[in-house]
Amino acid sequence: MSTPVVVQSSSPSNQASAFGSSPLLSPANYPDSVRPFADVIGAELITPLAGGGEVRYANLDYAASAPALTEVAAYLNEVLPYYASVHRGAGYASQVSTSLYENARGIVREFVGARPDDEVIFTRNTTDSLNLLASSVPGSGEVLYLDIEHHANLLPWQARPHRSVVAARTLAETLERVRAWLKAGEISLVAVxxxxNITGEILPITELAALAHEHGARIAVDAAQLAPHRRIDVAGAGIDYLAFSGHKLYAPFGAGILVGRRDWLDEGRPHLAGGGAVREVRLDSVAWADGPARHEAGSPNVLGAATLAKAAQVISSLDESAWHRHEQQLRSALVDGLSTIEGVTVHRLFEDSDLGASTASRGAVGIVNFSIAGHDAGLTAAYLSAEHGVGLRDGRFCAHPALRRLGLPSGSLRASFGLGSRLDDVERLVAGVRELVERGLRLDYRIDAGRWVPAQDGRPFPVWAPNTPGTAGAAPCVAED
Incomplete structure (x- = not known):
């Protein structure tokens, strides 16, 4: 354990804060966002407060891992008795599980509007999908990526010829920078x-795809944050490769997806060497399989694939305009509320992003990034959790170059929401930030294993999840893949 660094509270009061009389967050202004848009597991979870009492948990960390949809959980219980080995089992349960697993590919293909001959490969997460693709890009052509990328869409390309492009202050100028590099270099792939995952701003994928194709390159899209919030049309937008994660798409069990053109994938090095990825094996040689099997060696994550596909079906059934309106109202309510608090800055990457839009190709998804002058982001996050029951993310979000670009080398705060979010979640966050700025901390805090925690916490963990000292600061980017 690290040497404690204690921050003393500036207010002895232990009374719950109230948002006050500001009209910004009144239900009349945001009528569709008062209730969740869809039912999720844990929506009514009651959590203890460090100062005593308890409150419904306000989950504003959807961008890391979204809660499971209740329909997905019910589906899991329905199929779980049939869970068995796949592809080579003769038993009835094995045949059912094989059908479940393979049918999930077709559901995902339809969900993202993929081409009929595109491969649909199940992986562990978006990071896994992009690493798989990185080993399949042929030749010595460069991969071009922006400096705003999550590490999952930055680090895999560094092991091969690559070109990192510093994004401009506007989307329009950034497109021109990409165009210039496409004209100047031997670019095989644009990865964007x-x-x-920092600000929620949507990039102009259709325009970037057209630019890439105009200059003989392909495009890969990290859709980890886009897929849970917007409908995607791979064929219509001209996307060559698409990657996303089930754990951000309201499905448990950590399955990921890579969808894309089969020529590179069928010629690429198998992602894992092992059973199921082969046609024939001899003691000193192997003939690898084609198609998804080439990259899915070992026993697959059948339930992860099945629940991801079910989540895709549920999301596909939503009223798109009402869904986007609900999210945009929550985002507007949060930005409006934070803008009334002295010292709070809401961050954006591009000056010309139309943050008020809510279409598939414009605007921003349910992510708001902000900082508070004079207040450490990690301490603020710990305070919001301990004293207000609000869960959100602090740090650099596995996107260090982008945070440096924003002038936030030590990190910031990120609130993210989705189908199960409600206006009360936003109100509680704004009230907590306002109280911090105007009245200060109610409790004392110290650093434990690199993370701020209440000096006297007292919040019990469930008996099946003991609170192990020193785990709070471990693996800071694990949940961001």
């Missing part, structure tokens, strides 16, 4: 995020 669909929506920023």
């Amino acid at each position: 995020t669909g929506a920023s």
Whole structure:
């Protein structure tokens, strides 16, 4: 354990804060966002407060891992008795599980509007998908990526010829920078995020795809944040490769997806060497399989694939305009509320992002990034959790170059929300930030294993999840893949 660094509270009061009389967050202004848009597991979770009492948990960390949809959980219980080995089992349960697993590919293909001959490969997460693709890009052509990318869409390309492009202050100028590099270099692939995991801003994927194709390159889209918030049309947008994660798409069990053109994938090095990825094996040689099997060696994550596909079906059934309106109202309510608090800055990557838009190709998804002058982000996050029951993310979000670009080398705060979010979650966050700025901390805090925690916490963990000292600061980017 590290040497404690204690911050003393500036207010002895232990009374719950109230948002006050500001009209910004009144239900009349945001009528569709008062209730969740869809039912999720844990929506009514009651959590203890460090100062005593308890409150419904306000989950504003959807961008890391979204809660499971209740329909997905019910589906899991329905199929779980049939869970068995796949592809080579003769038993009835094995045949059912094989059908479940393979049918999930077709559901995902339809969900993202993929081409009929595109491969759909199940992986562990978006990071895994992009690493798989990185080993399949042929030749010595460069991969071009922006400096705003999540590490999952930055680090895999560094092991091969690559070109990192510093994004401009506007999307329009950034497109021109990409165009210039495409003209100047031997670019094989443009790798770009669909929506920023820092600010939620949506990038112009269709335009970037057209630029790439105009200069003989392909495009890969990290859709980890886009897929849970917007409908995607791979064929219509001209996307060659698309990657996203089930754990951000309201599905448990950590399955990921890579969808894309089969020629590179069928010629690429198998992602894992092992059973199921082969046609024939001899003691000193192997003939690898083609298609998804080439990259899915070992026993697959059948339930992860099945629940991801079910989540895709549920999301596909949503009223798109009402869904986007609900999210945009929550985002506007949060930005409006934070803008009334002295010292709070809401951050954006591009000056010309139309943050008020809510279409598939414009605007921003349910992510808001902000900082508070004079207040450490990690301490603020710990305070919001301990004293207000609000869960959000602090740090550099596995996007260190982008945070340096924003002038936030030590990190900031990120609130993210989705189908199960409600206006009360936003109100509680704004009230907590306002109280911090106007009245200060109610409790004392210290650093434990690199993370701020209440000096006297007292919040019990469930008996099946003991609170092990020193785990709070471990693996700071694990949940961001």
